[in-house]
Amino acid sequence: MIEDIQLKSINELVEDKQYFIPSYQRGYRWGKNQVQNLLNDLEEFMKEFNQKEDMFYCLQPLVIRKYEDGYEVIDGQQRLTTIALIHAYLEEESFSITYATRPDSAEFIQNIAKNYNEDTSIKNIDYHFFKEAYTVIKEWFEQKRQNGRTFKSKFSIMLGEQVKVIWYEVGEDVEVREVFSRLNSGKIELTNSELLKAALILKTSFYERPMISTQWDEIEHRLQNERFWRFLGKKKNYINRIEFLFDIAANHASSHSPDPYYTFYKLQEKDIQAVWRQIIADFALLEEWYEDRECYHLLGYLTQYKNITEYINLYRSSSIDDKQHFKLVLKQRISKEIESIHLRELDYYHDKAEIRKVLLLFNILTVLKQKNVDTYFPFEYYLESKWSLEHIHAQSTEGLNTKEQWSVWIEGTINLLEGLDRYKTLVEYLRTVSLEELTEEKFNGISQRVMEETKGEFLSESNGLDNLVLLDQGTNSSLSNHFYPVKYKRLIDYDKSGAYIPLATRNTFMKYYSDKVTQYELWSFEDGEAYVRAIESEFSDLILQAKGVVQL
Template identity: 35%
Template sequence: MSVESALLELRLVGDIAGSFRVARYQRGYRWGQLEVERLLNDIWENKDAPYCLQPVVVKRDGETAWELVDGQQRLTTLFLIFVFMEREGLQKAGPPYSIAYDTRPGSEYYLKELDADRADSGIDYFHLHRAYECIRAWFDTHGVRRQYVANKFYGYLFENVRVIWYEAPKGMDSTTLFTRLNVGRIPLTDAELFKALLLSRSRGDAGTTDKSHEIAAQWDSIERDLQHPDVWAFVADEAAAESPTRINLLLDTIAGGPRGRARPRFHTFDVLQKMIEQSRPEDVWNRVVELHARVLGWYEDRDHYHKIGYLVAVGEHFSELVALAVDETKSGFGAVLDARIRASLDLTPSSVAALTYETETHRDKCARVLLLMNVETVRRVNDSSERYSFRIHLSGAWSLEHIHAQNAELLTKAEQWKDWLRLHREALLDLPSIDEDYRENLIRRIDNAGDQTDRRVFQDLARDVTATFTLANGSTSANLHSLHSVSNLALLASGHNSALNNAVFEVKRRRILELDRKGSYIPICTRQVFLKYYTDADAQQIHFWGTQDREAYLNAILSSAGGVGAYLKPEVPLA
């Protein structure tokens, strides 16, 4: 939504004046007891502190007349509160504004009368009268202090309670805007509100420079930079990732405050508005420009890009990293990032070797270790412009894949058994190292099972086929490399069928190569695992994943040159 010619300000409820027209595209008043009491309680409990209601969106209809595009429910409820206090003799003055309806002229008159006898003669009358009675009941709960509460409440409306007054551009179609804000449930964002306020305050009075056009151009340029998927992906934490307005990330960071559900609506706008009031619009805007420059600087620096991208991917917040960078040199900030990565792992070499897929907390650690290994492998390539793709990482779901599955017990359906046997039959045909008669016997047993495979037949076949693709463990360190250890895990996109998930190394190797040929994204270390990159050439048996392979893979994980070794804690000496 364009806001170049929009006007925005915070306006005290007591200063709202003129006549408001509710156009025909809007339904009538529909607030119930919950909404009315919430508004009353919020204003009362906030007491003397400044309090900001949600936006009231208007378009000018004349000198003192407005088309009320959004905010009918709030303005009508406030109108009823004014009417109640005047009719009950609690205050002398009534509402400072009026509300009319294009298609329901009777509602305008009923709003002034609020006749109980006519409350059931129309749906609008019913809701207006019920809200009025909710207001009465709320004031009555204060008993003998009702007059005192009314005096205080009335004062709050003129001294503390404001609405975000948003005057939409004259050329904007009202129906489209209303549909977006209400039917489409796409509210005005902090960024849109701040932009409108910033530009309106930057236009300058007579004799001063109008900076609004320059700021608007800079705003569009910053948003365009942040819309670049690779730039956005390495700094966008989970809360920001789905934001349609990317500059919100910078504004939220400058505003600070709670995150997630604990963050009040329009918190960012409220804080930045106060900053503008206390300084100058260009001072606040310069902070946004500087933060944007910092993001681009981090993106251009391969070390910072990869380390920050990893930290954000595992849950660090962009705002926290910005705070860590304050007053740090480039090398100093790099050291800070290294420390944060080390803390995110919180592992020694021996504890990495002991990680197991079977424990939930260990699974998270395994995922972090393998993600960091992939990131570091790319980062440490000298004289390369290649980057780890946090964009792809952010856009998909990733799972820990067993490199070699030694059992198929998790498969429980006939269709899964059929798929598993088909995949392994194809691999058996190309396995050169087994006895020919034994191979033919296994293939004949698979073919004889056909579509009539039952659990017992499948489990017997799966046991024998898996054993054929499993090397005997001759190493004394074999128990370090169990089925579920990190040395038998790799990162892979989720979504593969369960038969493949429980397949042996050779079947998975074939699938990885097929995906790679088709251009699917395979994390670099996962590709290298299935290409036997980490295993010494003289120890390679291309169709199997044995103890020697796992030892070489674990050593690569623990290495400081491409692995995670540089970010591990030292071993604690035995007492």
């Protein structure tokens, strides 16, 4: 049973005086790197936030239980002991920390500075590590000799007032060995959400607790739905996804704080029950957007590049009248972005990021335009896969390194050209090539001849939007450096096998946008032009909607 959860400064820990480390825990084992890292982190914090009352450095949770006149430390003893050793060097009053296996450990730490230069043998391994850590602390401070006293004084004040721990107190009836074991095996995760849940439960009446637990579980279960989760955009990995909602409430995304417990210490200062009501309201809003097909697609696109928090704040601002107005503003934001892009000037080698944006939006709008209300763009798949740009038709043989790849390229070339009388001689030559005797040198000569004789016939040299589609890297790598008809047939096979091919990419390979299809053996200049016009038309429709001229 949790008795208390709060933030306590190091000065408040000193006031509590007595801490006891039970025998089931290993002794103090922090080495040079761990001690230096803590000191360096504290110095960096002091440089940036010294004496700013609303800023503090938060240490990992200190899990304790009331024990006689002090507290038994269940988790956090390594940091607590290091703080006591820093106090010893700074000659500051500290708390007493006693290891059950070393009854005089508190006295040893307290007097370590005074006895440091005495030639006495270290009588046990724990005291050896105490002295090693103290030596690191001593040498670290001595390197700051310039303005040393001023530095020590500032550091001491900062340590006492601005360094805090998450005080996690369990009841005296708790089996501490089990808690210690579960903490150290990872079965108990002291995440922001778990800490806040504990704080919420503590401040809620006994009769309301089951309802909160049920609400909590229902929200977590819903957030485990991958489509719902990925529609909310790119996020870090969460052990408990509900923590994402607490991060929103704490405005963690815009804080850029590296502190893993930023959300907890930001929210614990507030009315935790009011925070929970905000979590419920935010979740309901996100669910409403998810269920609205148009909101789903517009926000799904926008949250690939900006945090969902921005749109929650926008929706609740005085500038938004209702949901329809909100959707109009979303379209205006997207439109403003695409109006600044010159589609016909985009180049594969210089504008990859912009082309990916354009093709992602084109695919999303293509899905949204479908009459079938059950058709959704799968952001869950888009975010889980790596995506790249693929040339619809490519003559370049760069990247073809095996006999199998050379053979496929030659066979694809034959299939492409055999219906065209002007290439009869070239096709006959290719048919005489012994695929088994192919070498890299022979293949390079063959491909060079093909390119020279077919130059200008196909849209083979284009690196513009007229010759590019969006594909996941797995599919892309199997299609790359082949002629259009080879790619087309392979894409159909992938589609039949259940692989996800973006709708606009599939439409493009099937020449859905071409005005007149005379043959499927090549990707012509006319096909490329029709494809770009289709993208321009889709974007123009969105721009008109954003201006309130037409409705989707």
